[in-house]
Amino acid sequence: MASTPPRIFSDRRRVSRRQRALSQQTEPGFVLDDMVEDVLDRLAFTRHEPERSLIVGDTSGRIAASLEGEVITRDITRRDALDLEAPYPSSDFDLIAVFGLLDAVNDLPGALVHIRNALAPGGMAIASFVGGASLKALRRAMFEAEAERPAARMHPLIDHRAAPGLLQRAGWADPVVDSHSLTVRYSSLERLVQDLREMGLGNVLASPGPPLTHAAYHRARDAFAAQADADGKVSETFEIITLTGRKSRPRF
Template identity: 60%
Template sequence: MTPAPIPTIFSTTRRARRLDRARHRRERADAASFIADDMIEETLERLAFLRHEPARALVLGDWTDGLAVHLRTSGAAVDEPGEFDLEAPLPSGGYDFIAIIGLLDAINDLPGALIHLRNALAPGGLVMAHFIGGQSLPALRAAMIDAEPDRPAARMHPLVDPRAAPGLLQRAGWKDPVVDTHALTVRYSSLDRLVADLRDQGLGNALAKPASPLGKPALARARAGFAARTDSDGKTPETFEIITLTGRRSLAGT
């Protein structure tokens, strides 16, 4: 029986461009990086807790370069390929640690990507992947509905529900899989500042068929809807759910 084709929800080109834009915007002194910073800090804390000291590591998606610097300071040889596609096989196995900062929120074939990550590990190697999950950005989603209440367009791509992650890891053959989540809450004075923060951090829309830009009346409704959700201090809270997947390749290398 021929397997069903993988639907193309995300654009490989748009996914790469949003990372390039984040690297470029990082040159600004006020560019946001709190999500990547949180993921990097979480990675280093978990490595210390597990007493895992990588000798050869692969880091993907870290547009800040912060994680590679930390790992190299600890003596690891770190690869950071400029061009890569998680939906294609990664460099042949041999890494004792792979870190993914973001990226998995916009993958068409997520089970396949998880298999590629496992195969790139040396036997007993560790992989740790962080990305934003399905409970993220409720205020922004509500504002987009306010903008187009009658016929809302797909302006935000679907995100992974962490409840589905354990099954995905098992299907991909990860050993000792663990799924954790935590939330970051950030307070915004305007919708425009939130959108700027998303662009700063490579979290823009990566849909293969994105909707046309909002017109002026719709954008005004979106801004008003976002402002209507402010607290007493005049700021609107927004939530980012961070999903962390951790697992290993078996010592037998399977």
């Protein structure tokens, strides 16, 4: 009998995080903008021209707009969110692109299998999300705030070095794993936390730690500020991991 994946993330909190991000009146955010730009470049480079596409998580609408172009016969399905741990209703997409959602699924290998199964033979899948080398300054500040008894404040993220094995395990053909980093400078911990909430990158742990005490919050704020450069700003890192692969064509 197959073992059940541990419930690291809360489905309820994950949905709530997504809804909060979608309710913002601001632009989608620099992380999504970077992911979308990267995927547009990849599609142009590969000259992949899908007839039936599923775009999940691109609230900017730029991927769908680019695919539509002047070809009005293309079938493009857009979803702001989707249950990635359940089988998809169709299995004939030429392209599936998923943005910013794979970082908080309990069964990542299963989610990758579902993506592959939803592709038509020869179809391409692209998934981008925030990776494990992200938010080093914030992690350091939170650890120093509760050095004696650290609580779970930030959920674990995927190490890009583990991704190739995950893709092979999920049966993706021609798997490619890329990662790059964005560096953003912050004048305060509060502004970083605000950005994370607005972009839907907050903690969705099933068993989060208790609320920060007033004293711990001030220690975290001071520890974050102590990492500032001479100009008074802290450089924070966002690692973007992109997975690319295809569904094999049958061999006769």
